[in-house]
Amino acid sequence: MVNNEFLEPFEQMLGEVFPPAAVRAIEAGASDTGGGEAAMQAVEESGFLDALVAEDAGGAGLAIADVAPLWMALGRHAVPAPVGQTMIERAAGDSDTDKRANANALLRAALIAGAAGRLLDMAVAYANERVQFGKPIGKQQALQQNLAVMAQDVVAVRLAVELAASKGWPDMAQAATAKSVAAEAAPRIANTAHAVFGAIGISAEHDLGLYTRAIHRWRLEGGAETLWSRQLGAAVLASTQPSVDWVRETLF
Amino acid sequence: MRGLAEESVADMSLAQRSRSWSGFDAEFSRKLGQAGLLGLTLPTEYGGGGRGPFARFVVVEELLAAGAPVAAHWIADRQSAPLILNFGTEAQRQKYIPAICRGELLFCIGMSEPGSGSDLASVRTRAERTDEGWRLNGQKIWTTNSVHSDYMIALVRTSGTSDDRHRGLSQIIVDLKAPGVDIRPITDLAGDAHFSEVFFDNVELAEDALIGEEGGGWQQVVAELAFERSGPERIYSSIVLFDAWLAHLRGAGRSDPATTALVGGFMAKLAALRAMSLACTGQLAAGESPVVEASVVKDLGTAFEQALPLAIGDDLAAYPDEPVSEELQAALTFVTHIAPSFSLRGGTREILRGIIARGLGLR
Numbered sequence: 001m002v003n004n005e006f007l008e009p010f011e012q013m014l015g016e017v018f019p020p021a022a023v024r025a026i027e028a029g030a031s032d033t034g035g036g037e038a039a040m041q042a043v044e045e046s047g048f049l050d051a052l053v054a055e056d057a058g059g060a061g062l063a064i065a066d067v068a069p070l071w072m073a074l075g076r077h078a079v080p081a082p083v084g085q086t087m088i089e090r091a092a093g094d095s096d097t098d099k100r101a102n103a104n105a106l107l108r109a110a111l112i113a114g115a116a117g118r119l120l121d122m123a124v125a126y127a128n129e130r131v132q133f134g135k136p137i138g139k140q141q142a143l144q145q146n147l148a149v150m151a152q153d154v155v156a157v158r159l160a161v162e163l164a165a166s167k168g169w170p171d172m173a174q175a176a177t178a179k180s181v182a183a184e185a186a187p188r189i190a191n192t193a194h195a196v197f198g199a200i201g202i203s204a205e206h207d208l209g210l211y212t213r214a215i216h217r218w219r220l221e222g223g224a225e226t227l228w229s230r231q232l233g234a235a236v237l238a239s240t241q242p243s244v245d246w247v248r249e250t251l252f
Numbered sequence: 253m254r255g256l257a258e259e260s261v262a263d264m265s266l267a268q269r270s271r272s273w274s275g276f277d278a279e280f281s282r283k284l285g286q287a288g289l290l291g292l293t294l295p296t297e298y299g300g301g302g303r304g305p306f307a308r309f310v311v312v313e314e315l316l317a318a319g320a321p322v323a324a325h326w327i328a329d330r331q332s333a334p335l336i337l338n339f340g341t342e343a344q345r346q347k348y349i350p351a352i353c354r355g356e357l358l359f360c361i362g363m364s365e366p367g368s369g370s371d372l373a374s375v376r377t378r379a380e381r382t383d384e385g386w387r388l389n390g391q392k393i394w395t396t397n398s399v400h401s402d403y404m405i406a407l408v409r410t411s412g413t414s415d416d417r418h419r420g421l422s423q424i425i426v427d428l429k430a431p432g433v434d435i436r437p438i439t440d441l442a443g444d445a446h447f448s449e450v451f452f453d454n455v456e457l458a459e460d461a462l463i464g465e466e467g468g469g470w471q472q473v474v475a476e477l478a479f480e481r482s483g484p485e486r487i488y489s490s491i492v493l494f495d496a497w498l499a500h501l502r503g504a505g506r507s508d509p510a511t512t513a514l515v516g517g518f519m520a521k522l523a524a525l526r527a528m529s530l531a532c533t534g535q536l537a538a539g540e541s542p543v544v545e546a547s548v549v550k551d552l553g554t555a556f557e558q559a560l561p562l563a564i565g566d567d568l569a570a571y572p573d574e575p576v577s578e579e580l581q582a583a584l585t586f587v588t589h590i591a592p593s594f595s596l597r598g599g600t601r602e603i604l605r606g607i608i609a610r611g612l613g614l615r
């Protein structure tokens with residue numbers, strides 16, 4: 001799932017279509033970008049919007065597990081256009097709303113995972129580069145400990161997404177697991193990144209805000225940790241199984 | 253497997269079962285050995301199961317979920333036997349591993365000393381060469397289960413001084429019945445005495461007490477810690493309490509949004525942690541030593557274990573009209589009081605975060 005043959009061309013395409021300047025312009029709703037329509041047109045031409053559509057219906061027929069890394073790549077590029085949403089609509093447009101809602105929750109979790117990974121890379125690089133008190137700020141133990149916690153959150157979110165994506169179109173429990181873990185960790189991840197960067201990260205010119213704004217948006221879209229945890233918890237309490245049995249049978 | 257676990261806990265109270273992997277029952281460990289459930293990762297030629305880390309994961313998970321008293325075989329099965337397999341001579345493997353797999357030989361870990369906790373490389377206990385082998389002097393502390401154990405694998409200095417740090421350290425297998433070994437139990441704040449001080453006064457050991465390379469002790473310990481830090485026991489220390497609380501909620505018929513959100517949030521975390529621990533297990537199975545990844549599992553896992561009793565206490569206190577069984581109350585009290593130790597034993601939270609920071613390239 002990690003070494004996915006589609007990932008490299010997809011990332012390359014995202015790099016061309018959604019450089020930070022384009023992300024800013026789309027976010028700002030600039031009229032010459034048509035709110036991202038031109039960018040979406042470019043993605044359309046790449047064929048990736050049909051990734052989840054069955055092969056006999058003219059799509060690529062990929063599984064959710066193959067597409068999840070692409071969704072994370074969208075997050076890494078803070079893509080503000082509905083690329084993942086369109087993939088889901090095209091493959092599940094006619095089916096019930098639950099199927100789409102669950103897939104969209106997993107999508108948001110994957111987007112958060114991608115952006116979170118990017119934020120960690122940026123924060124670690126900056127911590128090694130920015131000098132105060134005569135040494136890189138990353139040499140300060142307080143910062144090291146905060147970045148270690150951030151790394152843990154990033155790993156947990158990624159593995160929750162991979163787990164939820166591993167068995168085809170996600171059901172409620174899978175979607176809720178990924179979205180609950182991702183949404184709960186998202187603000188901590190964004191806040192640590194901002195703390196490391198200091199004031200420069202708050203400036204409009206700096207790219208950090210592209211990812212932290214996106215992470216907050218994806219956290220809330222379609223319900224954050226409380227909404228999804230409620231659904232998961234209701235299912236757990238409605239069963240009679242102990243926790244480990246339930247987790248093993250429902251999610252693994 | 254499940255039958256055996258359930259049978260073993262049938263007469264135990266909930267509070268006893270919430271002792272989790274500190275619960276000691278040598279008889280139960282021997283039964284597991286007879287049933288072929290110990291040494292699952294070890295080769296069959298040494299009496300092991302030859303099944304690999306995933307089989308062990310499943311068995312360990314089952315035992316922890318039941319609250320079975322696993323302490324007797326725990327350390328030998330988890331880390332001493334793999335250590336002896338990796339670094340021991342053929343004779344040492346034959347001497348120890350088959351008996352470990354039968355659940356008959358119990359081991360403890362002698363790393364910490366009064367002056368050496370997090371700064372493990374500063375240990376002062378010393379083994380000197382003699383004509384017959386080794387002479388051991390010094391002291392270990394917090395050694396879990398040493399009172400019941402047959403052997404300790406101790407990290408000691410075999411050359412140089414504390415200033416030499418990682419150089420000059422070796423691992424020695426200490427026969428705890430040897431003359432000159434004095435073990436004095438320490439009682440913890442919950443009233444249990446699972447760990448001890450262990451004193452060595454001119455303890456004479458044979459040549460084959462050295463395990464692995466002389467001077468290679470530090471590398472061996474680091475490899476051992478990857479086994480010690482990544483397993484499901486770093487997620488499940490509060491699982492018996494969690495399940496008792498779930499049973500309470502079901503019995504009380506609770507389905508309000510605050511309760512379901514609380515339960516679901518913990519469940520989602522549990523699933524993510526299990527996926528992370530399994531990923532480490534996969535790395536161990538591939539022969540890797542996931543030191544950084546294991547630290548991630550342990551720090552996040554123990555945070556989960558520590559959050560549970562606090563949230564459960566708060567939840568039960570918020571529904572004062574709901575009767576709470578004495579059993580649940582006792583388990584809650586025990587886990588609440590002992591939970592701070594979860595992020596001390598096996599390396600503190602701060603030290604683990606330092607290891608992760610090094611993995612990130614910050615140190």
Ligand SMILES: Cc1cc2nc3c(=O)[nH]c(=O)nc-3n(C[C@H](O)[C@H](O)[C@H](O)COP(=O)(O)OP(=O)(O)OC[C@H]3O[C@@H](n4cnc5c(N)ncnc54)[C@H](O)[C@@H]3O)c2cc1C
Pocket residue numbers: 360361362363364365368369370371393394395396397447593596597598599600601602603
């Ligand atoms: C229940 C239990 C069972 C145990 N079983 C065993 C066992 O079987 N065998 C064994 O050998 N040991 C065992 N231990 C000991 C355990 O490994 C040590 O407690 C642990 O390594 C910490 O050492 P310490 O307690 O001396 O604390 P210290 O090292 O003195 O640390 C005290 C505080 O200072 C912090 N600190 C220290 N150095 C740094 C640093 N560089 N940066 C930031 N913070 C720092 C620590 O994180 C901690 O918060 C056990 C402990 C417990 C609680």
